[in-house]
Amino acid sequence: MSERREVWITGVGLLTCLGEGLAAAWDHLDRGDPPPYDDKSYAPYIVHPLAPVNFDKQIPKRSDQRQMEPWQLAGVYAAGLALGDAGIAGKPELLDRTDMIVAAGGGERDVDVDTAILAGLRNAPAPGVFLNERLMSDLRPTLFLAQLPNLLAGNISLVHGVVGSSRTFIGEEPAGVDAVRIAQARIAAGESELTLVGGAYNAARWDVLLIFAQDGMLLRDKFAPVWDRGPNGGTAYGSMGAFLVLESDAHAQRRGARPRARLSATGSDRNRRRPGDIETTLRRQWDAIAAKVDRARAGVISGATGLEPATSAERDVLRQIGLPVRNAGTYIGHGVEAQFTANLAIACAVLEHGKLFPPTGTGDGGDNPSELSQIVVTSVGNWRGEGLAVIERVD
């Protein structure tokens, strides 16, 4: 077995309702400006749509853009930002061996076609036959490809030329955590030198919201910070694309790449979500990394989503741990599979600026450490999956 190597974050690409790039997100968070959200288009539900973006900048061919639905556009765009930030965009000799792990869901459909078919089915004498006829004539073949979870990765290969290995993890929040965990483990073990990891989500669609409406997870009626949505609170889903370039330290040094941070630990686990399970798992995950954390110089970027009981459980554990805490989800919303990499991206911005952004709700707290050099990023899935990661400044 090769010796364990360090894993650096050498590129970050973020696209959210706060705009594109880490600077735009940081500036908004640091100013404490009001979070941008939309409580009209999908009323009574509240979402954070993407800020306006010119997709041509990262996806120059209109023919490519036409083959993608918005979640794929956001992901391909953010992946391009990350590759550019890492200095590997447009370099075939590096892209040829850049591996990729994407965390993705799917579920985007043609809402107009579905609605018309549902209406027609009510009076159809033979519903199955009617459904066949309408699907055969109304489905667009290209939309199918725009819906497949692995086609975000496929489009990144096509548009940006990332053609090492390609894997897509599915299954809500844990998919995002495990994507980072496996990417890190592969690099640490010498199975990869360079891996693009991340995901994308589009909240601004009825068909996608329908999935989480089934568990009553959607925030409705009135916006409040993540921590302050009460016992019947919900999640304001947010459109986003979020990617990181992870790289072995030696590889990055050889090509003179600047590390934004060292990814020093990633953990993921699960339980059956009986009362107390979240707390037990999170606590165990913290205990596994606690020795690596310098409490005087560390802070937490929480992935809490506003849904109960997960949000209160995480708040309790973070209070016990006692590090300063901030949550960016109040601003960018919740991007499910993409949320963990989005929060890691924001943690990179926090390290770069050496300070936490102002508190965003009552679960946030703690003063800025004088020399902030480590960030713990958490993820407690709305339904399943607990995870965390530690990133730190590379001196």
Added chain:
Amino acid sequence: MAGPTVEAMAAAARNKTGRPVVAVTGIGIVTSLGVGKSDNWAKLTGGVSGIRRISRFPTDGLRTTIAGAVDEVYRDDTSPAQRSERIAVLAGEEAIAEAGIGGKGRFPGPLCLAPAVLEVEWPERIKMAAMAAANGEAGYPDLLRVASDFAKIHGPFKFGIIGENLADHFGTVGSPISLNTACASGASAIQLGMEAIRRGECDAALAIGADGSLTAESLIRFSLLSALSTQNDPPQQASKPFSKNRDGFVLGEGAAAVVLEELNHARARGARVLGILEGHGEKSDSFHRTRSSPDGKPIIACMRNALADAGVSPEDVDYINAHGTSTPENDKMEYLGVAAVFGERIRDIPISSNKSMIGHALTAAGAIEAAFTLLTLAHQRIPPTINYSVPDPAIPLDVVPNVARDARVRRAISNSFGFGGQNVCLVMAREPA
């Protein structure tokens, strides 16, 4: 997060590259041919087709009316998620029982799963619409209004639901990984398990591919991409990989599970080693969303990566388990690829397609075909490519036409090439090198 213990690393059997060797100690299979690997193997080597006329839903107005559905183990009103989970459980239980590992509901390693591509389906939408507006038209906002009440009756939809339910059922360790690399998914699941064992993270892993997603809409989507065979009559003869008159693939369903185990761990507990997973390779294609690069470079590199990872050369391979979908494009490209990798010798290497009998089980295909390849190594008998009556002169391969063949097979490679340009190859051997 935890690294391997010193003892575990010292105890691991190493191959010549110094990594732990990954053995297979359990196999479970469900396909349209039947439930269980002995039934499947008997029919597969008997040249039996599992392709039938579709009975699950009306096929009026459809260009394709046949599939390799798994019908006997679930009712027609089950959802793709429920069906996929059911066959994953059957395959997983068979594999774990054979391996004799762990306790009941306590598998001592992670779950690496390639589940079917899931989404909210028509029966659910129709029921929600009825709840929302018994006598009126229902749009998506109405569906959302009743979604929570609907889910209380029928259960909520989740992309991760199969993996979570299987993790509960089998008691696997840690976060279950659900993945999708289209038609290569099942092979990717095995690959993730191999990597975890090689990294020393675990002594065993459970890899499963399971796809019970045949619905009218899934069939129609592939039909609209002109990917499916329309030679519906007789159904058993529609899937004819490498034949000149091939005209598309036939959708299949199925599941396979393999218990992967570090070799010395398996030996120490006296487990029977069914085969060795020697190497894996990946290579993505940036040519097109559904077509592979016309120069074949990505699939050539994928096979070479797998051979290199196994530490073997093309001369060491005795059998190729083809992706062999029966589409005009795939089979031509696969020939181009294997001809480039194996050179002149390709005319003498048997290469057969399980899909000629079970169709294309999508996310499960890579796992099912890896399982069949392991059985090929264990039984020293190569399953045929059936329906091979009109050879394609542009594809001069020994496809093991129509009848199974006894042969010396020490090492085999199984190919999986996916939509979206995601390719995975696995190299397997009968014995440790």
